[in-house]
Amino acid sequence: MNQTTHAPEIEGVEAAAMEALAGRLTDPFAFLGMHETGQGPVVRAFLPGAKAVEVVSRENGEVLGRLNEVREGLHAGLVSRRERYVLRITWPGTVQDTEDPYSFGIVLGELDLHLFSEGAHWDLAERFGAQPTEHEGVHGVAFSVWAPNARRVSVIGDFNSWDGRRHPMRLRHSAGIWELFVPRIGPGERYKYEIVGASGETLSPKADPLARRTEAPPATASIVAAPHAFRWTDEEWMARRGARQGPTKPMAVYEVHPASWLRPEGEPHGILDWDKLAETLIPYVADLGFTHIELMPIMEHPFGGSWGYQPLSMFAPSARYGTPEGFARFIDACHRAEIGVILDWVPAHFPTDPHGLARFDGSALYEHEDPREGFHQDWNTYIYNMGRREVQGFLIASALWWVETFHVDALRVDAVASMLYRDYSRAHGQWVPNRFGGRENLEAIDFLKRMNQIVQERAPGAITIAEESTAFPGVSQPVSQGGLGFSYKWNMGWMHDTLHYMEREPLYRSYHHNEMTFGLVYAFSEKFVLPISHDEVVHGKGSLIGKMPGDEWQKLANLRAYLGFMWTHPGKKLLFMGCEIGQHREWSHDGEIEWALLQNQSHAGLQMLVRDLNKLYAREPALHATDAEPSGFDWIIGDDATNSVFAYVRKGGEGGHPLLVVLNMTPVPRHDYRIGVPEAGTWREVINSDAQIYGGSNLGNAGGVESQPVETHGRPNSLSLTLPPLSACVFRHEG
Structure with missing residues (x-):
């Protein structure tokens, strides 16, 4: 049957027809699809380029009517009766049968x-x-x-x-x-x-x-992604991950930018996909004894030079590394290897790319309208408007997507300090006070508390970690106790102070002794992670070994001593890739780690030391079980600025033995240096960063020292030690 659309029917919808032609149809279901008219049911479809259109019954294939092109691309015509139908569209070179999108009811409840x-x-x-x-x-x-x-x-x-x-x-x-x-x-x-x-x-x-x-x-x-239907094999890991990540457990994190960790052979600009990373990265991390891999943000981001910290797709793993299923396989493989996965997550800001969230519907939808609240001057990005419930919900749903759907074990929340304060990096007059006239961002604080509570409720065992660089109180305290609810906080103060100390020539370190000791004043005010992250080896800061003074031997010795200090200091550990081998070049996201350095025994020795420190850290409860308890740390020597010597005891943990840590931060060996100890007996030297196998001068204490009943440093027993140059030595009490 060939019905022609009559003029009276078209005249009644002239305005809607013009809107359709101009792409301005605001209520398409009121015009397109099947509608009753005084002349009977009519079907309208906008199909520019179609040569012919028939309306066909879905029940029996009968042609119910033919549509005519009444305007450019707009096809309309009467049909014989109302029923479910298919449009049979003749395009140049092909015929397509499809249901009419405007014949369906609502989708969302x-x-x-x-x-x-x-x-x-x-x-x-x-x-x-x-x-x-x-x-x-x-x-x-x-x-x-x-x-x-x-x-x-x-x-x-x-x-x-x-x-x-x-x-x-x-x-x-x-x-x-x-x-x-x-x-x-x-x-x-x-x-x-x-x-x-x-x-x-x-x-x-x-x-x-x-x-x-x-x-x-x-x-x-x-x-369009297929429904997530990955078959996980990590049930045992998921059941125990909460216990593995608690304050009394060892956590040693290897931070990775996946693209520049290792390039495919012969492809200096190529990128390993998730399956290749599972084959290479996971065994490497497991061999070195790290408990976790922290991935810099892998949410899709338009500019690779942002390293993922300006993401636009908060639910999509970057296609640079393959498919979402590939990402799930990678995490499953990590869990089979007993390695947790921490994912950097960015709820603070987003880039201004026109295809992204910026002015999404022509208005400030995800961001604040006022640039004093909605534009980040340092990063040229927009700031999420946490005062909108929909924006908070969008971000919390993103957090849950990663920990629930992809079994991510932890989220490291980026740039928390910028979220907490309305005047962050702003001069007077460039920010808007809160409703009480203060500088705290009350809406962002509410969001962080809410996000942490919901993640803990919905994903038992998953944890959150704050990159927070101020003295904001209670970052890692439960929300019920007035805190923000994070599991851990990055200890940025410790990192800055101790690196400043290490960068100084040993001759001048005695004048800055407190930079190494000050962190213990507040070490137990939060549950801390000690971070040596990517931020310390970019933007002209040089590599970690490049910060160390002296010749090549002294640089490596300084770095070994520093890592010994870090691994024995209260707090969980984080080390950026390449630092474990003493990479000389500042990190570049366009390159890869200087793996050729491992052909040099000194750099291979540094890597071996990191491996042994991780083993010791995991094996000795004294080094991890009391990370958040002041009872687990005692200064023996904290005031020998003249010699730049530090000594302290780590203790605690069920069945654990106390450990004595001694640092000599000068290139001068010290013989017969007496140190008081809390227990009499044998103290075995379990780590000596100056050992030959690590690239050192092999000066030490012959594997151990017997205490003597000579009162020193307020203790009735003491050890007479040889302190190697630029070294960290760890002694285990053996009774």
Whole structure:
């Protein structure tokens, strides 16, 4: 039957037709699809480029009517009766049968919309965004996106030739969510959103904020991801991970930028995918005895030079390393190797790229409108508006996505200090006080507390770590006790003070003795991680070994002594890749670690020392069980500035033996140096950073020393020791 659309029917919808043609159709379901008219049911479809369109019954294949092109690309026609139908579209060179997107009912339920609006929908990535699904008996993809101030939103992609007029979406007014079910497409489709702002401007096509998969940069499209259906084999690890990451357990973290850790052979700019990293990185980390790998942010980010700290896809692992399934395999392999995974996560700010979150619907949606609150001057990024429930919910759902879906063991939250203070890195007049006139960002503080509580409730055993550089109180205290609720805090003060000390020529260290001891004044005020991170070996700061004074031998000796100090100091450990072999070059994300240095015995010896320190740290409860307890640390010598000597005892832990740590931070050997000890008996030398196997001069104490009843440093027994130059020695009491 060939029905022609009559003039009276078209005249009644002239305005809507013009909107469709211009790509400004704000209510597409009121115009497109099947509708009753005075002349009977009519079907309208916007299909520019189509040669012919038939309406076919889904029940029996009967042709119900033929549509005519009544305007450029706009096809309309009467049909014989109302029923479920398929559009048979004749394109140049092909014929396509597909259901009409505008013949389907709503996709999202009212509960979904309510929870989203309240900032309490923790399954955003499995309900919103692009979801392959079966809707009303038809397979396709349900798209949905938050853009409450937009005039029109369309989903665009390869399936509609990236034409924003083809698939305008339905607005669910109560939540500001636009949605559309597109039939007969599925995983692997590239897509974006075309948005017309409130003032009528068409924005740059936007990537999906909830995309679970993306194109590899520099391409910027989102990709419809298949439902996450990875079969995990880490049940035993997941059941015990909480106990493994507690304050009384050893945590030695190897921080990694996956792209520049190791390049594929013969490809200086190539990148190992997750499976290759599982084959190479995991055995390396396990051999060195680290308990965790910390990955710099792997959420998709447009600019590789941001190292992931300016992410745009908070739910999508970067396509640089392969697929989301590949990332899951990597984590599963880590857990089989008894290695935890810490993921850097960035809820503080996001980049200004036009395809991202910036002015997403033509307004300041995810960010603050006022640049004094919404623009980060240091990083040229936008700051999330934590005063919006939807933004808080978006970020918390992202945190849960990684710890629940991908079994990530910990999130290291970046730039927490910038979130806590409204005047962070701002001069007078450049910031807006809070409602009480203060500088604290109350909304961000509320967000951090809420995020930590929800992660702990929903993902038992997962932990959170704050990169926080100020003296903000209670960062690692429970929310119930007035804290922010983090599990640990990076000890930035310790890192800065001790590196300043180590950078000085030994001749002048005696004048700055307190830089090594001051950290113990506050060492137990928080649960700390001692971080020697990527931030200390970039932007002109040089490599870690490059900070050490002296000739090549002294540089390596200084570094060995420093790592011995770090591994015996209260606090969990974090070391950036390359530091374990004494890499000379400042880290560059375009390069790789200087692996050739391991052909040099001194650099191989440094790596061996890191391995042995990790073994000692894991084996001796005194070095980890009382990390957060002042009872686990005693100064023996903290005031010998003249000789730049430090001595302290670590103790505690069930069945543990006390350990004496002695540091000589000058290149002068010291013989018959007497040190008081808390226990009489034999003290075995279990680590000597000056040992020949580590590249040292092999000066030491013949494997151990017997105490003598000579009162020293307020102790009735003491040891007469030889202190090697620029060294850290650890002695274990053996009774």
